[in-house]
Amino acid sequence: MSEPSTNELLTVLRSLHARFVAAFEELGDARATLPSYDEGWSVAQVASHLGSGTEIFRHYLDAGLIGDPAPGPEINQPIWDAWNAKAPTEQIRDAGAVIASFLDAVEALDDGQRERWRMEMFGMEQTLTSFLRMRLNENALHTWDVTVALDPSSRISEEAAGLVADSLAMIVRWAGKPADRQASVEVRTSAPERAYHLDLGPSGVALSPSLDDTTAAELSLPTEALVRLVYGRLDPDHTPASVTAKGVDLDLLRSVFPGL
Numbered sequence: 335m336s337e338p339s340t341n342e343l344l345t346v347l348r349s350l351h352a353r354f355v356a357a358f359e360e361l362g363d364a365r366a367t368l369p370s371y372d373e374g375w376s377v378a379q380v381a382s383h384l385g386s387g388t389e390i391f392r393h394y395l396d397a398g399l400i401g402d403p404a405p406g407p408e409i410n411q412p413i414w415d416a417w418n419a420k421a422p423t424e425q426i427r428d429a430g431a432v433i434a435s436f437l438d439a440v441e442a443l444d445d446g447q448r449e450r451w452r453m454e455m456f457g458m459e460q461t462l463t464s465f466l467r468m469r470l471n472e473n474a475l476h477t478w479d480v481t482v483a484l485d486p487s488s489r490i491s492e493e494a495a496g497l498v499a500d501s502l503a504m505i506v507r508w509a510g511k512p513a514d515r516q517a518s519v520e521v522r523t524s525a526p527e528r529a530y531h532l533d534l535g536p537s538g539v540a541l542s543p544s545l546d547d548t549t550a551a552e553l554s555l556p557t558e559a560l561v562r563l564v565y566g567r568l569d570p571d572h573t574p575a576s577v578t579a580k581g582v583d584l585d586l587l588r589s590v591f592p593g594l
Contacts, residue, residue: 338497340448343466344441346493350473351433357480358426366422371479371567378422380479384472385429386417388436391469395439398453440466471498475565486572495558496526502564503541509564510539513590518550519582523557534590551581566593
């Protein structure tokens with residue numbers, strides 16, 4: 335599959351932002367402290383988390399434009415403290431504004447700036463595309479954490495799920511926990527269609543392209559459900575009826591991915 339362009343990522347990020355804003359309009363000010371899917375966090379605190387994260391990434395964006403190194407971790411705490419001090423309705427309002435401003439700033443970059451943008455982050459050189467993917471993953475999952483508080487059947491959009499899924503192998507290595515039992519699973523997803531091979535056991539977890547292994551267990555599910563599984567958001571109450579597992583216990587898979 336081809337690497338998405340900056341414009342393609344921006345289109346999905348804009349769609350996620352519209353959904354985020356609409357969810358809070360439906361909630362209204364009086365329900366700003368409604369519990370989100372994130373344990374211990376209200377929907378306003380989820381908004382604050384996205385807002386502060388976006389503000390930090392704006393510093394990274396600006397530094398990369400002029401060839402400076404990534405800002406140090408010392409910038410984080412004052413930003414978190416400022417957001418934590420806001421009232422719930424301010425957290426919601428300001429998160430919407432700072433996310434929109436960040437997307438505006440990226441959209442304003444010309445082709446040369448987009449191509450030249452580079453930054454060493456998390457031990458890897460990031461391009462503007464990989465940098466935006468990080469925001470997309472974060473926004474997709476946390477927007478769902480808010481929308482599912484309103485509608486238990488809420489799903490991550492197909493467009494966002496496909497983009498997140500295309501970088502799941504790295505997330506699986508980081509988020510997956512060792513399992514007591516060894517298992518080999520062929521994973522087939524829909525909307526959009528993907529095919530993977532999942533290995534888990536005492537030594538850890540790995541996701542790779544499908545091996546077409548006819549002896550392996552089978553997991554069939556929507557792509558957005560696979561994304562939520564890996565991010566610890568596929569509990570029984572939020573598992574689509576279309577999910578099927580043969581030769582592997584879905585609860586075992588849930589235990590391997592306790593959540594991010």
